Amino acid sequence: SQTIHQWPATLVQPVGSPLSLECTVEGTSNPNLYWYRQAAGRGLQLLFYSVGIGQISSEVPQNLSASRPQDRQFILSSKKLLLSDSGFYLCAWARMNNEQFFGPGTRLTVL
């Protein structure tokens, strides 16, 4: 069976510090991978998606970047965090039939 992992579960970082959130998927190959953010009281905003190694599509201009160094690894990064980067970050994977499976999420607080 497939599983998706995210870490860390929670993170508190000062403004201006770097960020690296990791997501890995097990039990499947060549998945589509996604990063979402859920800001407080808001819906799920798609940040990045990837259909293969090294292939990243950005949905919104922002302070974040994503990379996919391996087939089942998806990393969300920032060089300098802003207060507005606080939120709940979710990684998801999907096969080609659109049904996406989400990880447990990372709660990021930028102070």
Add this chain to the structure above:
Amino acid sequence: DQQVKQNSPSLSVQEGRISILNCDYTNSMFDYFLWYKKYPAEGPTFLISISSIKDKNEDGRFTVFLNKSAKHLSLHIVPSQPGDSAVYFCAASQGAQKLVFGQGTRLTINP
């Protein structure tokens, strides 16, 4: 431009009664629709989906209805149970790539 809208941010229903969650979309090219359920501090979990070639799909207590002419879908939960209290997101896609999510509706089931 919000292509998928859930106009009710919250809904309160008595235990045992029917819960009806609504979702509207603007993009007539969407061909696949999904509902997700999300508990606080967890990733969303897939509930039920429907293809645009159908107008109804049922899975246990959950039924999704699609009205393509009105660009409207709804999720019916009957009977509602306390464990159904969560935030529900509808999502839509065109083709096999990315989902567009609504803002979510917080469902509270009262005993």
